[in-house]
Amino acid sequence: MLETTIAGSLPKPSWLAEPRVLWAPWRQGGEALAEAKRDATILALKLQEDAGIDIVSDGEQSRQHFVHGFLENLDGIDFANKVRMGIRNNRYEADVPTVTGPLRRRGGVHATEARIARAHTGHALKFTLPGPMTIIDTIADRHYGDRVKMAMAFADLLNEEARELAAIGVDVIQFDEPAFNVYLDEVIDWGIEALHRAIDGLDCKTAVHICYGYGIKANIDWKAGLGSEWRQYERIFSALAASRIDQVSLECANSRVPIELLSLLDGKDVLAGAIDVASGHVETPDEVAVTIERALRFVPAERLFPCTNCGMAPLDQALAYKKLEALSAGAALVRGRR
Numbered sequence: 229m230l231e232t233t234i235a236g237s238l239p240k241p242s243w244l245a246e247p248r249v250l251w252a253p254w255r256q257g258g259e260a261l262a263e264a265k266r267d268a269t270i271l272a273l274k275l276q277e278d279a280g281i282d283i284v285s286d287g288e289q290s291r292q293h294f295v296h297g298f299l300e301n302l303d304g305i306d307f308a309n310k311v312r313m314g315i316r317n318n319r320y321e322a323d324v325p326t327v328t329g330p331l332r333r334r335g336g337v338h339a340t341e342a343r344i345a346r347a348h349t350g351h352a353l354k355f356t357l358p359g360p361m362t363i364i365d366t367i368a369d370r371h372y373g374d375r376v377k378m379a380m381a382f383a384d385l386l387n388e389e390a391r392e393l394a395a396i397g398v399d400v401i402q403f404d405e406p407a408f409n410v411y412l413d414e415v416i417d418w419g420i421e422a423l424h425r426a427i428d429g430l431d432c433k434t435a436v437h438i439c440y441g442y443g444i445k446a447n448i449d450w451k452a453g454l455g456s457e458w459r460q461y462e463r464i465f466s467a468l469a470a471s472r473i474d475q476v477s478l479e480c481a482n483s484r485v486p487i488e489l490l491s492l493l494d495g496k497d498v499l500a501g502a503i504d505v506a507s508g509h510v511e512t513p514d515e516v517a518v519t520i521e522r523a524l525r526f527v528p529a530e531r532l533f534p535c536t537n538c539g540m541a542p543l544d545q546a547l548a549y550k551k552l553e554a555l556s557a558g559a560a561l562v563r564g565r566r
């Protein structure tokens with residue numbers, strides 16, 4: 229009960245990539261980079277286990293960014309000429325690659341790190357992939373000419389990848405869809421259908437992570453303008469509850485999402501963020517327990533998984549693991565009271 233897990237990414241060691249930045253440049257190349265990624269993956273697993281995390285991940289140590297890490301091994305994408313584009317409805321600008329032809333996987337994108345992770349932990353293993361809507365919001369298009377058509381093409385590739393990861397022994401595959409709180413109508417029109425294509429035929433658990441973004445300035449400013457209550461999810465939760473996705477991951481720590489909205493996710497596992505990734509404060513176990521208890525008013529304990537609000541990639545490494553220790557200590561407190 230109340231098994232702990234993380235949203236996905238973890239900070240990378242300074243010998244692998246520049247610390248405390250998003251899109252951090254690698255500090256190795258060629259064979260040394262492959263070795264460093266492997267070592268960092270094993271280290272991330274060990275540190276999660278030591279922090280008491282039950283369902284661990286590779287910490288996304290082998291990808292520079294949660295979206296482009298998947299795109300880099302696909303045919304049909306021009307990475308050489310990046311285009312500056314407003315993403316998440318122009319919340320911020322990013323230099324993105326362009327789809328220039330039919331999309332195809334060149335082979336397993338994440339199979340190497342999934343195999344390494346599977347070989348080095350006995351814990352349940354979670355693996356994250358970007359969701360189709362978030363991908364098409366983070367790439368330019370000069371081939372498909374239609375957002376939905378392109379999203380479905382990506383969903384088919386994600387499905388191939390996910391099947392491969394499941395066969396390697398991954399227990400939970402999560403699709404990251406921060407775009408789901410930006411394009412609410414499209415979530416209902418086609419976003420969930422795209423996820424269904426991505427999970428088709430999978431025999432492992434499936435999850436979707438929705439969120440208000442990393443703790444970077446553009447997101448903090450955006451959130452400040454959203455008002456005292458964030459009710460965006462009210463429009464999509466019933467659709468998610470009716471979907472074939474098993475789990476929904478969202479932020480509950482220092483979030484203005486009204487906690488009672490969780491009752492709209494009836495029947496789903498809820499990965500409730502009890503760690504704020506936008507703050508340098510290490511939560512106390514009591515603070516974590518309060519967040520978990522609030523969620524427990526609307527989600528049965530057997531369906532609640534204490535989690536981080538979002539990815540931790542841009543955080544200080546030591547800080548991130550202290551926060552994970554607080555997460556498991558807080559979950560243990562709540563377990564002890566039941």
Ligand code: ZN
Nearest residue numbers: 439441538539
């Ligand atoms: Zn997130």
